[in-house]
Amino acid sequence: MALRKVDSLNLSTTQGPCEIQLMVGDITNLSMKDKVDLLIVSAFPNNYDVSTQSLIRSLYIKLHLSVEKLSANKDMDLRTYFSCWLSKPLPDHLPYARLACFEKRYIAMTPVEQIGDMFRGFMPIFNSQDTTVITPLLGTGSQGFKDIFVLTTIVERACYWMKAGLPLRCLKIVLYDKDLYKPKKKLEDCIKIFAELKMKLEVSQIFKMLKASHDVFISHSPKDAQTALMLKTNLISFDKRIKVFCEKIEKEDDDILLEHILSVMFGCKRVLIILTRSYLETKDCLDEFNIALCLRRESKEMKLVPLCLEDLPKLPPVIGNVQYMDCRLNSEESVSEKFFEISQKIMNEMVLISPKDKFIKKTLKTKDRYDIFVSYPTRNSELMKIVYDILRKHNPDMKIFYDKEELKTGSNWQQSIYEALEVTKCCIILVAPAYFESAMCQEEFNIVVTRCISKEEEDRLFLIPVCIVDVEFVPDWFGQLNIIDARGSCLVPSMEKLAAQLHLSFKNNSIWNDFDWLITKQLKKQISVQDETMKFRERLFKENYKVEKQTVVPRSLIPTCTDDCNVLFCFAPDDMKFAAALMDSLSNYLPRMETLLFNKSxxxxxxxxxxxxxxxxxVSKEYLSTTKGLEELTICFNRQRRVKHRFLHFACTSEIPDHLSYLQILPYSVVFSDLHLRGITKKYPESRTLVFEKTGIQGTFTYSRYQIAALEKFALDIVGSFAAGNGVNTGNLLNIFRVQQNNQRVPLNKCLVSWP
Structure with a gap:
C-alpha cells in the first residue's frame, strides 16, 4: 500500500516556496524517490513498546527499524528543553535520513504543548538547513489526542514557522488508513478541515504587512521583568531616540502570541536575551529566541546578544551555539553598573546609519588591523581587566584586542582570535601558571612566535611577555625569553610604564628599537619556518621509519588494530585520489575500519x-581557502583540545597554504613537497596505478614515487596513533622552539628583567 497525496497547502515565504502536504496511507510505505530528511514518531518517555498498534511497531515489523535501539545511541538528546531526541543517520535503503522521537514528558502535557515542542526542537535539528519532514498525527494513538485538533494545530504552527523563516521546506502529514481511496469518516473530516485551513492560510497577508517598529527587543522571562526594565533604562540613557521593547506580551492564544512577537521583533537591530535559569524554563522565551534566529537569517543588521546573568546548566543547542556576553557579577559589582557598561558597548556597536553611510561602510576593509593583542588565561581575568584598563587609559586611540570586548555575538570565537593574531602589530602575553596549562594559550603563543621570527612574515609581530603571577619554572615551549616582572604590587606600576612607552613607540614607529633590551637572541634571529618544519618532519621520519624493498616500514612493530573504528576523510575534490590510496592502505592495518565521507547534509x-x-x-589551498574548510578545522581543533590522544591527522598535498600563518605550523604528518620524500624514493617504480571502487569513491588513479612514499608514511602514522601508549596529543599547532630542539625548562628568575 503506497501513500497518496490528497491535498497540499503552498506558501510563499522569504526563503522561497514551502509546502504542507496532506497524505493518506502508511508512513512505512514511503517510496525512495520521495525520501525525506526526517521522520517523526511520538512515544511515552523511554517507552518504545512494539506490542501495541503504533508507528513504532510498524517500523519494527515492516522495516526492521527499532526505535528502542536508536534511542540507545542518540545523536542529539533534546528532551530537557524540547521533549525530543534525534537518531544517528539511518541506513541508506530507508526512505528517511533520520528519525526524531518526541516524548510526552508528563501526563498533563497537552497536544499544543507537545506540538509546540516539536517546532522548537526543529531549530537545533535543522541547524539552518533546508529540511523535509514526514509525520503522523502526533499523540492520536495511545496518547488519546483528537485527530482534527492535532491536525489543525500542526498545520497552523507549520504555516506560521515557515513564513517566519524556519527552513522547513516541505512537511508531509500522514493520516493512517489501510484504504487509500475510501478513508474512514474521521479522516474525511480531517481532509475537509485541511481544505478550510488552506483557504485561510494561503492568503494570509500578516507577514507581508510587517513594518519595523523598534530598534531593540529585550527577551526575558516574567521573573526577570525588573531586570529587563533596568536594561531598557540604561540603553535609553545613551540615546533617547532609540525604541526599546521589553514588555511581556499577554498570552491569549499561542498563534496570536507568536504573530505578535514577530510583529514587534521584525526590523529590530538587536535582540537582547536576559539569559537566566527562568528563561530556559519558559517556553515562550524559547519561541522568542527561535523567532530571532529565523529573522536573523534574513537580516544582516540583526544581531542576537545573549546576556548571561547566572551560572547555568548545559544550554540548549540553539542557544549554546550563539556566543553570549558574560554578565555575572563579582563581589564588587552591581547590576546597575554592569548594565551601564553593557549598554554603552551595545550602543557603540549599534549605530543608526543612513543608506549613504551603509554604502560607505561596505567599502571599508573587513580585516581591520590591531595594534595590541593581549594573550592571557581566563583564570586570571580579573588581572587582565586591570591590564586592559591601564593600556586603554594611555592609548585611547589604539585598537586593542581584548576578547571580552572584541568577540562578537554569534561569531566563531576561535577563528576570530586566530584572525586577530594574523593582523596585530604587538602581542602582550600575561604569564601565569594557568597560561602554561591552557591549550588555547599555547596555540596563541605558537602563532605569535611564528609571526615574530619568520623570514616569510612581511610585517613582523613584536612580542612582550609580562609575568603577572609567580611561576616556578618556564616550560621548554615558551623559549628563553625575557619577561617583564609585574607580579603582586609591581603589576600597576609596571603596566603604567609599559602602556606609556607603547604610546610613544607606536607614535614614533620605533617599537623594535625602544624595546631592544627585551629582545633575546631567539627573537632577533629570523628563520624560515617552512625550512625548519620540513627538517623536523625529516628528523621524525629518520627516527621512526626506513625504506625496504621500495616500501616505507616502521623501525618498531606497529600492531594491527582489531577494534571497530570510524575514520572520517576530509579533502578537496582534487585530492580524492590521495584519500582513495590511504583508505586502501589503512584497510590492511584496520580490518574493522568504517570509512566515513561527508554527504550533502x-x-x-x-x-x-x-x-x-x-x-x-x-590540506590544500583549495580546501582551507573556503569557509567550510576552516569551519571543519575549527571544530576538529576544539575536539583535539579535549582529548589526550592524537585523533586528528594532517597531510598537505601541495605547498603549505600561506594565506594564514597558523597553517604553516599545523602538525602535518607529511607534506608532499618535502624534499626528503623525493630523496628516499629513487628506487621506487616511477608510478603506481590503483583501481578503487568503494566508499563513495570510484576511479583509476596514478601516483608518482614521492606520493606513494608520503601516503605509506601517513598510513603508518595514523595506525601508530591507535596503538596503546602512542598517538600522544602534542597540540593543534607546532611550537617552533620545540621544532628547533634548542630549549629546556628554566627557573623564572633567570627570565625576569627590569626596566632599563
Whole structure:
C-alpha cells in the first residue's frame, strides 16, 4: 500500500516556496524517490513498546527499524528543553535520513504543548538547513489526542514557522488508513478541515504587512521583568531616540502570541536575551529566541546578544551555539553598573546609519588591523581587566584586542582570535601558571612566535611577555625569553610604564628599537619556518621509519588494530585520489575500519566531525581557502583540545597554504613537497596505478614515487596513533622552539628583567 497525496497547502515565504502536504496511507510505505530528511514518531518517555498498534511497531515489523535501539545511541538528546531526541543517520535503503522521537514528558502535557515542542526542537535539528519532514498525527494513538485538533494545530504552527523563516521546506502529514481511496469518516473530516485551513492560510497577508517598529527587543522571562526594565533604562540613557521593547506580551492564544512577537521583533537591530535559569524554563522565551534566529537569517543588521546573568546548566543547542556576553557579577559589582557598561558597548556597536553611510561602510576593509593583542588565561581575568584598563587609559586611540570586548555575538570565537593574531602589530602575553596549562594559550603563543621570527612574515609581530603571577619554572615551549616582572604590587606600576612607552613607540614607529633590551637572541634571529618544519618532519621520519624493498616500514612493530573504528576523510575534490590510496592502505592495518565521507547534509557533516574516532584532513589551498574548510578545522581543533590522544591527522598535498600563518605550523604528518620524500624514493617504480571502487569513491588513479612514499608514511602514522601508549596529543599547532630542539625548562628568575 503506497501513500497518496490528497491535498497540499503552498506558501510563499522569504526563503522561497514551502509546502504542507496532506497524505493518506502508511508512513512505512514511503517510496525512495520521495525520501525525506526526517521522520517523526511520538512515544511515552523511554517507552518504545512494539506490542501495541503504533508507528513504532510498524517500523519494527515492516522495516526492521527499532526505535528502542536508536534511542540507545542518540545523536542529539533534546528532551530537557524540547521533549525530543534525534537518531544517528539511518541506513541508506530507508526512505528517511533520520528519525526524531518526541516524548510526552508528563501526563498533563497537552497536544499544543507537545506540538509546540516539536517546532522548537526543529531549530537545533535543522541547524539552518533546508529540511523535509514526514509525520503522523502526533499523540492520536495511545496518547488519546483528537485527530482534527492535532491536525489543525500542526498545520497552523507549520504555516506560521515557515513564513517566519524556519527552513522547513516541505512537511508531509500522514493520516493512517489501510484504504487509500475510501478513508474512514474521521479522516474525511480531517481532509475537509485541511481544505478550510488552506483557504485561510494561503492568503494570509500578516507577514507581508510587517513594518519595523523598534530598534531593540529585550527577551526575558516574567521573573526577570525588573531586570529587563533596568536594561531598557540604561540603553535609553545613551540615546533617547532609540525604541526599546521589553514588555511581556499577554498570552491569549499561542498563534496570536507568536504573530505578535514577530510583529514587534521584525526590523529590530538587536535582540537582547536576559539569559537566566527562568528563561530556559519558559517556553515562550524559547519561541522568542527561535523567532530571532529565523529573522536573523534574513537580516544582516540583526544581531542576537545573549546576556548571561547566572551560572547555568548545559544550554540548549540553539542557544549554546550563539556566543553570549558574560554578565555575572563579582563581589564588587552591581547590576546597575554592569548594565551601564553593557549598554554603552551595545550602543557603540549599534549605530543608526543612513543608506549613504551603509554604502560607505561596505567599502571599508573587513580585516581591520590591531595594534595590541593581549594573550592571557581566563583564570586570571580579573588581572587582565586591570591590564586592559591601564593600556586603554594611555592609548585611547589604539585598537586593542581584548576578547571580552572584541568577540562578537554569534561569531566563531576561535577563528576570530586566530584572525586577530594574523593582523596585530604587538602581542602582550600575561604569564601565569594557568597560561602554561591552557591549550588555547599555547596555540596563541605558537602563532605569535611564528609571526615574530619568520623570514616569510612581511610585517613582523613584536612580542612582550609580562609575568603577572609567580611561576616556578618556564616550560621548554615558551623559549628563553625575557619577561617583564609585574607580579603582586609591581603589576600597576609596571603596566603604567609599559602602556606609556607603547604610546610613544607606536607614535614614533620605533617599537623594535625602544624595546631592544627585551629582545633575546631567539627573537632577533629570523628563520624560515617552512625550512625548519620540513627538517623536523625529516628528523621524525629518520627516527621512526626506513625504506625496504621500495616500501616505507616502521623501525618498531606497529600492531594491527582489531577494534571497530570510524575514520572520517576530509579533502578537496582534487585530492580524492590521495584519500582513495590511504583508505586502501589503512584497510590492511584496520580490518574493522568504517570509512566515513561527508554527504550533502550540513547536519550530518557536523555530527561526523564530532563523533568520528579519527579524522584525516588533506590540506590544500583549495580546501582551507573556503569557509567550510576552516569551519571543519575549527571544530576538529576544539575536539583535539579535549582529548589526550592524537585523533586528528594532517597531510598537505601541495605547498603549505600561506594565506594564514597558523597553517604553516599545523602538525602535518607529511607534506608532499618535502624534499626528503623525493630523496628516499629513487628506487621506487616511477608510478603506481590503483583501481578503487568503494566508499563513495570510484576511479583509476596514478601516483608518482614521492606520493606513494608520503601516503605509506601517513598510513603508518595514523595506525601508530591507535596503538596503546602512542598517538600522544602534542597540540593543534607546532611550537617552533620545540621544532628547533634548542630549549629546556628554566627557573623564572633567570627570565625576569627590569626596566632599563
Amino acid at each position: 550540513h547536519q550530518d557533516r557536523l555530527s561526523l566531525l564530532d563523533q568520528a574516532d579519527h579524522i584525516i584532513m588533506f
